[in-house]
Amino acid sequence: MAVYTQLSAGTLGDLVAQYDVGQLVSAKGIAEGVSNSNWLIETTGAGAAGDTRFILTMYERRIDRGDLPFFLDLLDFLSARGLPVPRTIHDRTGASFRLLDGKAVALIEFLPGVSVDSPTAEQAHDLGAVLARMHLAAQGFSGTRRNDLGPATSSRVLAECGADALAAIDPALPRAIRLAREVAERWPADLPQSVIHSDLFPDNVLMLGSAVAGLIDFYFACTDAMAYDLAVTHAAWCFGEGGKDFRHDIGHALIVGYESVRPLLGPERAALPLLAQGAALRFVSSRAFDWIDTPAGAMVTRKDPMDFMARLEFYREAGDRAFA
Amino acid sequence: MAVYTQLSAGTLGDLVAQYDVGQLVSAKGIAEGVSNSNWLIETTGAGAAGDTRFILTMYERRIDRGDLPFFLDLLDFLSARGLPVPRTIHDRTGASFRLLDGKAVALIEFLPGVSVDSPTAEQAHDLGAVLARMHLAAQGFSGTRRNDLGPATSSRVLAECGADALAAIDPALPRAIRLAREVAERWPADLPQSVIHSDLFPDNVLMLGSAVAGLIDFYFACTDAMAYDLAVTHAAWCFGEGGKDFRHDIGHALIVGYESVRPLLGPERAALPLLAQGAALRFVSSRAFDWIDTPAGAMVTRKDPMDFMARLEFYREAGDRAFA
Numbered sequence: 001m002a003v004y005t006q007l008s009a010g011t012l013g014d015l016v017a018q019y020d021v022g023q024l025v026s027a028k029g030i031a032e033g034v035s036n037s038n039w040l041i042e043t044t045g046a047g048a049a050g051d052t053r054f055i056l057t058m059y060e061r062r063i064d065r066g067d068l069p070f071f072l073d074l075l076d077f078l079s080a081r082g083l084p085v086p087r088t089i090h091d092r093t094g095a096s097f098r099l100l101d102g103k104a105v106a107l108i109e110f111l112p113g114v115s116v117d118s119p120t121a122e123q124a125h126d127l128g129a130v131l132a133r134m135h136l137a138a139q140g141f142s143g144t145r146r147n148d149l150g151p152a153t154s155s156r157v158l159a160e161c162g163a164d165a166l167a168a169i170d171p172a173l174p175r176a177i178r179l180a181r182e183v184a185e186r187w188p189a190d191l192p193q194s195v196i197h198s199d200l201f202p203d204n205v206l207m208l209g210s211a212v213a214g215l216i217d218f219y220f221a222c223t224d225a226m227a228y229d230l231a232v233t234h235a236a237w238c239f240g241e242g243g244k245d246f247r248h249d250i251g252h253a254l255i256v257g258y259e260s261v262r263p264l265l266g267p268e269r270a271a272l273p274l275l276a277q278g279a280a281l282r283f284v285s286s287r288a289f290d291w292i293d294t295p296a297g298a299m300v301t302r303k304d305p306m307d308f309m310a311r312l313e314f315y316r317e318a319g320d321r322a323f324a
Numbered sequence: 325m326a327v328y329t330q331l332s333a334g335t336l337g338d339l340v341a342q343y344d345v346g347q348l349v350s351a352k353g354i355a356e357g358v359s360n361s362n363w364l365i366e367t368t369g370a371g372a373a374g375d376t377r378f379i380l381t382m383y384e385r386r387i388d389r390g391d392l393p394f395f396l397d398l399l400d401f402l403s404a405r406g407l408p409v410p411r412t413i414h415d416r417t418g419a420s421f422r423l424l425d426g427k428a429v430a431l432i433e434f435l436p437g438v439s440v441d442s443p444t445a446e447q448a449h450d451l452g453a454v455l456a457r458m459h460l461a462a463q464g465f466s467g468t469r470r471n472d473l474g475p476a477t478s479s480r481v482l483a484e485c486g487a488d489a490l491a492a493i494d495p496a497l498p499r500a501i502r503l504a505r506e507v508a509e510r511w512p513a514d515l516p517q518s519v520i521h522s523d524l525f526p527d528n529v530l531m532l533g534s535a536v537a538g539l540i541d542f543y544f545a546c547t548d549a550m551a552y553d554l555a556v557t558h559a560a561w562c563f564g565e566g567g568k569d570f571r572h573d574i575g576h577a578l579i580v581g582y583e584s585v586r587p588l589l590g591p592e593r594a595a596l597p598l599l600a601q602g603a604a605l606r607f608v609s610s611r612a613f614d615w616i617d618t619p620a621g622a623m624v625t626r627k628d629p630m631d632f633m634a635r636l637e638f639y640r641e642a643g644d645r646a647f648a
Binding site for chain 1: 330332333334336337348349350351352353354355356364366436437438439440441442530531532
């Protein structure tokens with residue numbers, strides 16, 4: 001959550017002029033996104049769609065420019081198929097992103113809706129259904145991208161952090177090294193795949209009332225098991241503060257919603273407890289790495305890896321019960 | 325520039341329901357304001373004005389709740405007189421602010437426009453004219469508020485920081501203690517007053533093309549000399565990076581614009597060099613204090629007091645030349 005870069009009004013105006021969207025009226029840096037800077041842009045409107053509001057995203061780090069066509073084409077693909085996903089606004093030359101001061105920027109459709117911290121069962125049900133619709137639609141997308149944050153990566157990252165550095169964060173954290181290795185060894189290789197979001201936290205979902213109005217921030221999207229995406233979403237949505245207080249009703253609604261569109265296969269359902277442990281470890285490992293890697297004085301909120309250790313332990317204990 | 329507080333979608337929705345503005349559609353934390361949190365709010369619209377966008381401000385610190393009626397009534401007063409100032413949206417009971425989790429919040433009109441880093445002479449001219457119009461209009465405002473950041477405060481704050489702590493920031497900074505005392509001693513007491521903005525930095529002005537579309541962030545507004553406000557604005561707008569590279573053309577346009585609406589009196593014009601030194605010292609002192617007061621690890625950008633030391637030295641050297 002940050003605006004890393006300052007853009008002058010002149011720079012913004014010149015940029016907007018490269019698109020058929022009218023004149024710049026307003027630009028506010030918004031506190032969203034962890035690997036990019038974002039502005040809410042208002043223009044006088046133009047073009048066929050006549051939109052007057054857009055999100056301008058500047059890709060700051062962690063995002064390989066070579067991946068941008070995959071991410072931005074995916075938005076367009078899903079949006080064109082009726083998914084609540086913001087399309088990319090292409091510039092007058094047809095390009096989906098441009099370079100500004102050496103950094104890639106894209107103009108993205110603005111979607112209404114607010115992120116909810118604690119969903120209702122109705123919202124969780126709709127989220128599951130929309131996720132399944134997205135998985136089915138994305139199977140027709142021609143692009144592919146390897147998941148470079150899978151269980152093998154989690155295991156390697158934690159091992160490289162080392163038990164001492166992990167123990168300095170929390171005495172219960174070094175245990176993640178062994179658990180990650182075990183999860184990676186048992187990881188199923190043959191579950192049905194699609195393009196998955198893989199980071200569908202509440203921040204990345206816009207709700208209007210009880211319905212999903214937007215899925216955003218596809219910058220971890222990759223080709224991987226659909227059931228893994230459901231497990232990530234489960235881990236991200238069904239717990240209270242600190243990864244405690246599992247909300248069975250929310251998890252249940254999420255899965256029922258998902259299966260109302262795309263019933264899980266037997267092996268997918270059987271794999272959910274392990275997939276959820278892998279999902280928890282994905283965030284344990286990246287947060288532990290960032291914690292060690294981030295100077296205490298940096299202007300970034302360090303996220304506590306223990307929030308996902310708590311989820312990991314829960315999924316280990318609960319097994320199938322968590323998904324019943 | 326920060327969003328200090330997280331508000332859940334439910335809390336935001338409940339809050340918006342207290343106003344006749346329709347249903348909540350979107351809420352984005354925006355990276356504006358140094359002593360408050362701000363959200364750009366979108367609603368379905370309702371009421372006579374039919375506005376659909378608003379700024380929600382939560383007052384975090386530095387702002388005395390007892391001052392809020394002054395600030396918010398001032399916005400309404402100036403807006404009603406045709407100044408480009410956002411009015412306050414009153415709730416269904418007529419209140420201009422409410423309490424949320426123990427903190428005061430206000431819903432403010434959204435104004436278009438973008439903040440420019442480096443104004444054109446045309447923009448500076450219009451800014452001067454709007455500032456003068458605001459000064460004249462605000463003379464009819466019944467509220468008053470003492471300027472608690474005047475030259476005596478600057479002098480006291482710098483003395484209390486102490487030469488050693490200032491020298492630790494920059495060897496050239498302790499000299500500000502003596503200069504501030506001298507400026508405070510020579511400060512004119514009888515210049516014509518109004519309610520002044522007193523913090524009219526580029527961040528607090530929204531431009532559309534070459535015209536001022538909004539003056540915002542009146543949370544330092546107070547009753548003081550109008551020429552001092554012009555001097556603050558001059559110090560805030562007419563310099564390049566680090567307080568260097570005085571732009572005479574911008575300063576000239578600002579003053580010519582101001583005088584196109586409200587000609588300065590002889591004593592005001594004669595006082596400008598001193599007033600500008602006082603303006604520079606106001607920011608030297610608060611920035612030095614914040615620098616010393618802010619832990620290095622805090623998630624706040626510390627502003628370098630030396631940027632305004634450079635301006636102070638410039639105004640001392642240039643004298644009347646800076647305003648010719």
